[in-house]
Amino acid sequence: QLQLQESGPGLVKPSETLSLTCTLSGGSISRSSYYWGWIRQPPGKGLDWIGSIHYSGNTYYNASLESRVTISVDTSKNQFSLQLRSVTAADTAVYYCARMSGYSGSGNYYYYMDVWGKGTTVTVSS
Amino acid sequence: DFVMTQSPDSLAVSLGERATINCKSSQSLLSTSNNKNYLAWYQQKPGQPPKLLISWASTRESGVPDRFSGSGSGTDFTLTISSLQAEDVAVYYCQQYYSSPPNTFGQGTKLEIK
Numbered sequence: 001q002l003q004l005q006e007s008g009p010g011l012v013k014p015s016e017t018l019s020l021t022c023t024l025s026g027g028s029i030s031r032s033s034y035y036w037g038w039i040r041q042p043p044g045k046g047l048d049w050i051g052s053i054h055y056s057g058n059t060y061y062n063a064s065l066e067s068r069v070t071i072s073v074d075t076s077k078n079q080f081s082l083q084l085r086s087v088t089a090a091d092t093a094v095y096y097c098a099r100m101s102g103y104s105g106s107g108n109y110y111y112y113m114d115v116w117g118k119g120t121t122v123t124v125s126s
Numbered sequence: 127d128f129v130m131t132q133s134p135d136s137l138a139v140s141l142g143e144r145a146t147i148n149c150k151s152s153q154s155l156l157s158t159s160n161n162k163n164y165l166a167w168y169q170q171k172p173g174q175p176p177k178l179l180i181s182w183a184s185t186r187e188s189g190v191p192d193r194f195s196g197s198g199s200g201t202d203f204t205l206t207i208s209s210l211q212a213e214d215v216a217v218y219y220c221q222q223y224y225s226s227p228p229n230t231f232g233q234g235t236k237l238e239i240k
Contacts, residue, residue: 037229047168047176047219049229060227096175102223112166112223114187116175 002027004097004117012091012124018084022097022117023077030055030075035100035111038071038082040093041119048093052100052111053080060109087124094119128152128225132218132232138240145207147235149220154200155183157224164224167196167205170234171216179218180205207237215239 008020022036029036037052051061053071061069065084073080084091096119102111129152139145155164163183168176178187180196183203193208207214220232 046234047221047231049227049231052227062228064228101181109226110164110223111226111229112178112181112221113168113176113229114178114181116177119175 002099002115004099004115006095006097006117006120008120008122010121010123012087012122013126014088014124015086018082018087018091018122018124020082020095020097020120020122021079022081023079025078029073029078029080032056033101033103035060035102035109036073036080037098037100037111037113039096039098039113040091041096042090042093050082050084050095052109089124092122092124094121127228128155128222128230130220130222130230130232132220132235134235135233136236136238138238139207139210140240141212142209143240145210145214145237147205147218147220147237149198149203149205149232151201151203151222153225155203155222155224156200163199163203164222165196165198165203166221166223167194168219168221169214169216170219176219210237210239212239 012018035052038050053059068085070083097117098113099115100111101114133148165183167180170176184196217234
């Protein structure tokens, strides 16, 4: 059974870079059917999709974060990663990684999240 | 971007009674090419990650109790819990994936026991 596990620092200083990794167990990241995504949830608030990546390296980002975000994949380690630069207190959240199922075609992307990691809390504070 | 609006924001229902959560999209989520609605429902219990309940507006995920059902088409959708159980206390989110990126979530509906 596929499991996803987020890892990374729980505390990041303002203006620095938040870096998280999602490691898969019980399944391969190199499946063409899936994208792999990052979603965050600020304290007491709803869910915000950050971006997604295919094992081929194709990425999609939320336009509101695109200038600060990079998502990458390492198929040899069965991992994908998130980097969020120039963080502020507004980036404090629980960060989730997820498998995304659906399909893409004609330049469009139709995916929902069907397996989630447990999440990791990241606080931005000096 | 598509805007997803859920109603109500919170809901209290007695055990064994029906709970109904609504989700409205700013634009249609129905594809005319395959007649599918690109809408998912998630359940998030306190301290846990979201869990996918329903995809394609009405397709229940494996292992999800059949008291959960999804309905609707176009811009208006409903998640119904036919007989509320104590373990159903959670926040429920709808999400569109017809016009993505971005994947857009509703603001969430908090379901409690009356």
